[in-house]
Amino acid sequence: EVQLVESGGGLVHPGGSLRLSCAASGFTFSSYAMTWVRQAPGKGLEWVAAISNRGQSINYADAVKGRFTISRDNSQNTVYLQMNSLGAADSARYYCAKDRATGGYPTRQDSWGQGTLVIVSS
Amino acid sequence: AIQLTQSPPSLSASVGDRVTITCRASQGINSALAWYQQEPGKPPKLLIYDVSNLERGVPSRFSGSRSGTDFTLTISSLQPEDFATYYCQQHNSYPFTFGPGTRVDIK
Numbered sequence: 624e625v626q627l628v629e630s631g632g633g634l635v636h637p638g639g640s641l642r643l644s645c646a647a648s649g650f651t652f653s654s655y656a657m658t659w660v661r662q663a664p665g666k667g668l669e670w671v672a673a674i675s676n677r678g679q680s681i682n683y684a685d686a687v688k689g690r691f692t693i694s695r696d697n698s699q700n701t702v703y704l705q706m707n708s709l710g711a712a713d714s715a716r717y718y719c720a721k722d723r724a725t726g727g728y729p730t731r732q733d734s735w736g737q738g739t740l741v742i743v744s745s
Numbered sequence: 746a747i748q749l750t751q752s753p754p755s756l757s758a759s760v761g762d763r764v765t766i767t768c769r770a771s772q773g774i775n776s777a778l779a780w781y782q783q784e785p786g787k788p789p790k791l792l793i794y795d796v797s798n799l800e801r802g803v804p805s806r807f808s809g810s811r812s813g814t815d816f817t818l819t820i821s822s823l824q825p826e827d828f829a830t831y832y833c834q835q836h837n838s839y840p841f842t843f844g845p846g847t848r849v850d851i852k
Contacts (some may be wrong), residue, residue, distance in 0.1 A: 660789075660843075667844040668781070668789060668832050682839040684747065718788055730836045731779035733800065735788035745830075 625649040625734040627719050632739030635709055643739055645719030653677070653697040656722040656729040659704050662717035662738075671717070672704065673729035680728055681713040686712070709743045716740050747771050747835055748839045749844035757852040764820040766847045768833035773814060777837035780809055781844075784829045792831075793818065823849070 631643040645657070658673040670682040672683045672693040681693055702719055717739050720732035748771040758764050768778065772834040776796045781789040788791060791800045793809040820827055828851055833844040 657846075659795070665847045667830075668834075670834070670843060671842040673841065682841075684840045721790075723791065725795060729841070730777070731791060731794045731834060732789075732790045733794075735790075737788060 625721060627721060627734060627736035629717060629719050629736045629739035630694045632741045634716065634742045634744060637710055637743055639709050639743070640707045641709065642707070643706065643719075643741075643742060645736060647703045647721065649699045650721065653702040654725045654727070656727060656730055657702040658722065658732055659693060660691075660718045660720060661700075663715040664717070668739070669715070674702065675728040675729065676679060676725075682729070685728055698722055700730045706741070709741075711743050714741060746772060746840050747838060747842055749833055749835055749842055751833060751844040751847050753847060754845065755848040755850065757850045758823050759852045760823055760825060762823045764823050764849060766818045766831055768816040768844050770814040770816070770817070770835055774835045774837035776811070777835055778809075778811070778816050779834045779836065781832045781834065782827075782829045783832065789832065
């Protein structure tokens with residue numbers, strides 16, 4: 624069974640940083656692209672960043688480019704999201720998600736974690 | 746970035762109704778469109794991928810279609826467990842984007 628468990632969320636002051644982690648199990652992690660999606664309270668889904676299976680392709684939403692960094696450690700079956708210069712607009716639940724197909728590059732996601740909540744507030 | 750618009754933003758329907766949700770892309774996205782269902786407090790669930798392919802375990806009352814840059818999700822006979830919010834997503838070009846969602850409520 625595929626399991627994705629996010630961690631690292633919490634309360635952070637504006638301008639601060641957080642590092643989210645997503646521990647994966649139940650599938651061959653190194654064969655799949657991984658994606659971070661966020662959802663502000665009461666709002667819709669927002670695609671944040673994606674990384675190919677070996678990290679050779681990385682892409683970001685315009686809203687986070689230059690502030691967020693996605694990475695992965697295939698030896699630890701974990702994907703990360705380093706978030707810097709956080710602002711109120713970054714407050715959201717952050718989900719990590721596994722791509723549906725092998726082949727390495729991000730497409731659509733068939734398995735999602737429960738998310739980790741990030742609150743940016745003074 | 747490619748923009749996705751969904752209509753209607755919300756709808757009220759009864760069990761047994763046929764429901765149609767439309768997603769329009771601001772430019773061509775080939776067949777790189779997926780539909781997700783999200784119940785309150787839960788992560789999204791993939792329903793349909795590549796316009797019309799039903800994800801494993803998803804009931805056959807769900808279907809997807811395309812006409813140019815307009816994509817449609819149809820629920821043929823609404824069931825109690827289908828009351829949720831539905832999102833389309835394009836993965837044709839970066840940055841990938843989601844539609845704003847369509848909330849389906851009980852009439």
